[in-house]
Each structure stands twice: as C-alpha cells, then as structure tokens.
Amino acid sequence: MSGILYVTGTPIGNLSDLSPRAVETLESVDFIAAEDTRVTLKLLNHFGIKKPMVSYFEHNKRERGEIICARIEQGENCAIVTDAGMPCISDPGEDLVKLCEERGIKTVVIPGPSAxxxxxxxxxxxxxxxxxxxxxxxxxxxxxxxxxxxxxxxxxxxxxxxxxxxxxxxxxxxxxxxxxxxxxxxxxxxxxxxxxxxxxxxxxxxxxxxxxxxxxxxxxEGAPQIDDTEEFTLEYAVETAKKLIENGARATDAAKEAAALTGFKKNEIYKELI
Known part of the structure; x- marks a missing residue:
C-alpha cells in the first residue's frame, strides 16, 4: 500500500512556532526530504527527533523526486520541509507535489508559518x-x-x-x-x-x-481603482504621463499606461508629450 507525502511547514525564525501536529508528523514519518539537511537537523535536534533525511533542492529535484516517490509507493511515509516556512512556496517542493499528483500519491498538508x-x-x-x-x-x-x-x-x-x-x-x-x-x-x-x-x-x-x-x-500598494463613471480630460492624461516619466518611465510606456487609466488613445497622449 502506498504511503503519504506530508507537506510540512517549519518555523521561519522562532522555533516555538513549530506546531504540535508538525512535531508529531516529523516523529512518525519514515524519512524527511529536506532542502538543506544541516538546517533541518538543527530543528530536529531541538525537538529530540531522530529521522533519516534525503536532500531535495533545486538542482537535484528531478533525480531525488523519482527516488522519493518510489519509496512512498513502496509504503513509506515522507515529510517534505523547506529551510523556513511552507514548502512549495517559491520552493522546489512544488515539483515534488506535482510528481506525486501524476503518480497518484496522496499528499497531506501540515500548515505552518508563511512569510x-x-x-x-x-x-x-x-x-x-x-x-x-x-x-x-x-x-x-x-x-x-x-x-x-x-x-x-x-x-x-x-x-x-x-x-x-x-x-x-x-x-x-x-x-x-x-x-x-x-x-x-x-x-x-x-x-x-x-x-x-x-x-x-x-x-x-x-x-x-x-x-x-x-x-x-x-x-x-496596488494601483488605485479608477471609477469607470469618472470623466478624464486629455490634459489630465498628459499630466499623468508626465509624472510617470519623472519617475523614470519612457515616454511611450508612460503614454500607454496613461491611456489605459484614462481611456484616451496612446498616440493622442504621446503627441502632446513631444
């Protein structure tokens, strides 16, 4: 019977943020896939956990992903962790979860801190x-x-x-x-x-x-919401473009953005700028 991949969140600084459920998961799995085994070892030592680890990071994810999945398919449970925070967020763990999905391997999330x-x-x-x-x-x-x-x-x-x-x-x-x-x-x-x-x-x-x-x-902060019922003048559109240019934008890009905001044609605004 196939095992499970546990996507396990770890602290982003304060070790007290590791949840009891995450501790229980790390204690119960057969092995841990870690971005940097040295970093994860410090975490495990802090909680008195001893588990075998395999390194899984950007440059070995293809080869190690296949190995990890093969072990899970043979019945082992694995926890994937990153150095800090939630795996898979700007992290190669994303690829391992996709590989598990392709191979029909169950994945369970153990939520944790997220920067x-x-x-x-x-x-x-x-x-x-x-x-x-x-x-x-x-x-x-x-x-x-x-x-x-x-x-x-x-x-x-x-x-x-x-x-x-x-x-x-x-x-x-x-x-x-x-x-x-x-x-x-x-x-x-x-x-x-x-x-x-x-x-x-x-x-x-x-x-x-x-x-x-x-x-x-x-x-x-996101761009300000524009009221569709508000009417803009060409003068306002040109002034908007000028402010963008003052902030480093090229005239063509400024005219394009001002056009998108005000509804005037890009060429119309650009002609006034030059």
Missing amino acids: VISALAVSGLSTGRFTFEGFLSVNKKSRSDHLKSLANEHRTMIFYEAPHKLPQTLRDLYASFGDRKLTIVREITKIHEEVIRTTTKNAAENLSDGSVKGEIVLVL
Missing part, C-alpha cells in the same frame, strides 16, 4: 485581495517585463527579496510604480524583526544604501 501571509498581515495595506510575485529576476529584461506586467495591478503585491539585491529593487519599484505605499518586513519572528511602513519614493531615496539587512518581504 507571505505574516508580512501581509502586519503591512497595514489592503489584505482583501493580493498577489504573491516571488523573487524578481536578476536578469534586467525579465525583471523589467515582470514589473511592467504589474503596472495596472490593483491588488496588493508581495515580493521576496535578498538583502544584497534590495537597494536596486527599491529603486526599480519607485521607477516602475511611482510613489506608492510600501511596507518592508524583515527578519519575521526573529530577534531583529522590523516592520518599516514607508513609500516607494522614500525607500528608494533613503533605504537603498544597503543598510536594511536580513530576510526581506516587500508589500506594495
């Missing part, structure tokens, strides 16, 4: 609708395309970011979205946890010097 939800909850921004955008690419074109695709996103946006890339990302957010509310949440549940409620303009000008350290989650 995405935790940061959103304390952001002070709208939580009714939101979109998780993960990490921005280091490739300039991919990053630019990603940000452009979000120009008219009305939902609150959440990004992960590494501290060494944060300065450029803060500048890119201001250039792409203009001045909006931004909450920077760092070191969630850890000793130096901090919630910085600011704006993209202030962050780009005052926080992009590399002084903000630690694990970072960025929560960005």
Whole structure:
C-alpha cells in the first residue's frame, strides 16, 4: 500500500512556532526530504527527533523526486520541509507535489508559518485581495517585463527579496510604480524583526544604501481603482504621463499606461508629450 507525502511547514525564525501536529508528523514519518539537511537537523535536534533525511533542492529535484516517490509507493511515509516556512512556496517542493499528483500519491498538508501571509498581515495595506510575485529576476529584461506586467495591478503585491539585491529593487519599484505605499518586513519572528511602513519614493531615496539587512518581504500598494463613471480630460492624461516619466518611465510606456487609466488613445497622449 502506498504511503503519504506530508507537506510540512517549519518555523521561519522562532522555533516555538513549530506546531504540535508538525512535531508529531516529523516523529512518525519514515524519512524527511529536506532542502538543506544541516538546517533541518538543527530543528530536529531541538525537538529530540531522530529521522533519516534525503536532500531535495533545486538542482537535484528531478533525480531525488523519482527516488522519493518510489519509496512512498513502496509504503513509506515522507515529510517534505523547506529551510523556513511552507514548502512549495517559491520552493522546489512544488515539483515534488506535482510528481506525486501524476503518480497518484496522496499528499497531506501540515500548515505552518508563511512569510507571505505574516508580512501581509502586519503591512497595514489592503489584505482583501493580493498577489504573491516571488523573487524578481536578476536578469534586467525579465525583471523589467515582470514589473511592467504589474503596472495596472490593483491588488496588493508581495515580493521576496535578498538583502544584497534590495537597494536596486527599491529603486526599480519607485521607477516602475511611482510613489506608492510600501511596507518592508524583515527578519519575521526573529530577534531583529522590523516592520518599516514607508513609500516607494522614500525607500528608494533613503533605504537603498544597503543598510536594511536580513530576510526581506516587500508589500506594495496596488494601483488605485479608477471609477469607470469618472470623466478624464486629455490634459489630465498628459499630466499623468508626465509624472510617470519623472519617475523614470519612457515616454511611450508612460503614454500607454496613461491611456489605459484614462481611456484616451496612446498616440493622442504621446503627441502632446513631444
């Protein structure tokens, strides 16, 4: 009889956040698939748990995924964990769950801490609708395309970011979205946890010097909702485009975004700009 894959959430900082159910699961499974076995070993030692582990991460997920599934099909139960938080969220565990689905292996979730939800909850921004955008690419074109695709996103946006890339990302957010509310949440549940409620303009000008350290989650205000019954003038559309240009947008892109917001034709706005 086939076993079960338990998708098990682990603490994102404070070890006390590991739930009793997660402890019970880690104690009862036959083996644990871990992103970094050294990190998981510290967690297991803290709770006095001794279990065999296999490493499962981005660069070995294809080979190890097959091995893990084969063992589960032979009747073993496995818990998959990431270094911190919920597996499968910006994590190769997503591929293992898909592989289990393809092979008819049962998966059970053991909920745990999530940096995405935790940061959103304390952001002070709208939580009714939101979109998780993960990490921005280091490739300039991919990053630019990603940000452009979000120009008219009305939902609150959440990004992960590494501290060494944060300065450029803060500048890119201001250039792409203009001045909006931004909450920077760092070191969630850890000793130096901090919630910085600011704006993209202030962050780009005052926080992009590399002084903000630690694990970072960025929560960005969505584009303002436009009342469809509101009437806009061409003058307003041109002024909107000019503000976008001041924030770093190209004239053609500014005209396109202003057109989408006001209903005027892109060429009409662009002609007034030049």
